[in-house]
Amino acid sequence: MRLALPRWVGTLALKAAVFITVMCCALAALLGVLVHVSVTNQTVGQARDLALSRLADATAAFEAGNSLGWDAGVDPPGLPASLRTLALAGERGTMVADTAGRPTMWAAGPADGGRALAVRVDYAQSARTIEALDSAILWSAGLAIGATLLVGAFAVTRVTRRLHTTARVARRISAGDLDARVDDPRAKQRGRPQDEVGAVAAALDTMAATLQSKLLSEQRFTADVAHELRTPLTGLHAAAELLPPGRPTELVRDRVAALRTLTEDLLEISRLDTGRERLELDTEELGALARRVVRASGADTEIRVVRDARVETDRRRLERVLGNLVANAHRHGRAPVVLTVDGPVVAVRDHGDGYPEYLLAHGPQRFRTEGGAKGHGLGLTIAVGQAEVLGAVLAFANAPEGGAVATLTLPQAPGLPDGAA
Incomplete structure (x- = not known):
């Protein structure tokens, strides 16, 4: 023991x-x-x-x-x-x-x-x-x-305080706050010899600045590519509409539509990366909103409303999250696909092979595939980004009896009563 x-x-x-x-x-x-x-x-x-x-x-x-x-x-x-x-x-x-x-x-x-x-x-x-x-x-x-203990405690406390500050900044950077810096004054004084804590703080600040620069470059590249693709895709779409009816025309139009969807997804991700999205809040019935999402998807999805709830949220963004989860369940899982509303918690489950291990460990990653399997594209990445904007928590898991389960927990505004199931 x-x-x-x-x-x-x-x-x-x-x-x-x-x-x-x-x-x-x-x-x-x-x-x-x-x-x-x-x-x-x-x-x-x-x-x-x-x-x-x-x-x-x-x-x-x-x-x-x-x-x-x-x-x-x-x-x-x-x-x-x-x-x-x-x-x-x-x-x-x-x-x-x-x-x-x-x-x-x-x-x-x-x-x-x-x-x-x-x-x-x-x-x-x-x-x-x-x-x-x-x-x-x-x-x-x-x-x-x-006397030695007092002097030693004073000296050690100063060092540990700086270490705690460095650790706190490191946790903020891990959480996505790339603007966080230690800014240790001792590390900025070039004529003053640096101690080990100052060297660690300076290295952490340099790492954060480098990482932020690379991520900003990737975000700018994604946004620039998406913007540059919109113009030729618009021309392709217009040209495809002028083609004579037939199977080749349908294939061309289908691929052009897929490219347009991918471009819009890239633009949406670039907007989410900037962190400047603004909510348009309104009170929504989760059960009714879930039914609209299922109807709009056009897929055979079972809806279960265990306990309905009224939440204050951005309807468009919530529909986008649930729509992506339902589409991903049909595309990468197997039927039956079930959408369950239980208060402010919405779960989407399929009965396929479940999520891959890397997704469960690290969350959705753009365009990643593993072991020759088909990747999850951008749908789950957009769903996670929009859920963060909503202040919701989106978790991914595999059911014990098989199948993937995505659970969205929405913040319920105080004072809003639950609806009847």
């Missing part, structure tokens, strides 16, 4: 904060240990030297038969057992131990009669010094970590 982590766990800011915290803690711990060990060794060394010096003085006084000071004695109470054992073995040594609740530095050496001569030095001040040093190390480490 895989554990699902929260989305914020993978953010760059969190990773940077954790990295900075770990590194600061490790550095503070290393420096604190080094300082603690150094100062402790120095303090203990000074206390040890003082204790051994007093032990030497006490030993000289003891051997001369003089009286010992208050801090020296033979087998004094409180002397650590391990240090006493060392002294009885003929060695000198020192040791820190608690004596009457106070830290004491002991120094002991051998005396006559198998006894131990020892002196003690008050170690309380040295212990307090080490404790104060440890407290200062902890406080300074905490303050240093906090």
Whole structure:
């Protein structure tokens, strides 16, 4: 079983904060240990030297038969057992131990009669010094970590903010807004060295500009070709009407009509590409509009009105979308073709082989064919473009039991009641 982590766990800011915290803690711990060990060794060394010096003085006084000071004695109470054992073995040594609740530095050496001569030095001040040093190390480490985190968070936030801006612009470009740009000011300053984020932003802007230029060139080419074809096609149509009746004349007129339809489709696509189409809204009954579309198609299409609805839409554009879907179902699918109205949702289904995989994955593509199969022409491309103008959602799918299903979901204006089925 895989554990699902929260989305914020993978953010760059969190990773940077954790990295900075770990590194600061490790550095503070290393420096604190080094300082603690150094100062402790120095303090203990000074206390040890003082204790051994007093032990030497006490030993000289003891051997001369003089009286010992208050801090020296033979087998004094409180002397650590391990240090006493060392002294009885003929060695000198020192040791820190608690004596009457106070830290004491002991120094002991051998005396006559198998006894131990020892002196003690008050170690309380040295212990307090080490404790104060440890407290200062902890406080300074905490303050240093906090300050480093604030500075690091500020620096990382600036970087992540720029990255989020770049990602947001990339998503806008993917959605079709080719005018979107990052416009990172750092990338525009030529004399200033660019960081990696600025380089990515500049590359994204360059890519968007290049892509926009190519698409505009393709759109202009499509529009120019369509406009240039209209004039000779008009002449061909007029000439075809003058031909004598017969089978060759019918073929010529049929091909001229197909060319005129293709030209008008290209012009419509070029207008949709510019994004300047304007809606002419009116309230329409979806059931009645669907019946008009089926009658105009002249094809045998079953109409099912599960739940009628009144929508505010552009009638001409909606008829164009539904007409293209019905025509595509008859041309590329198999009967029966069913048009279903269920509220603001209109579905067109055939019982053929279904849509190809590339269309389901990427949507309709102009004139594309795959695997030698017949392409879907411009009808579905125009239907998608007009649906976007209407603010509707056009989705393509294959039915589980076979056949292609195109579903158009229209925005229903508030306040418009559903009609009766």
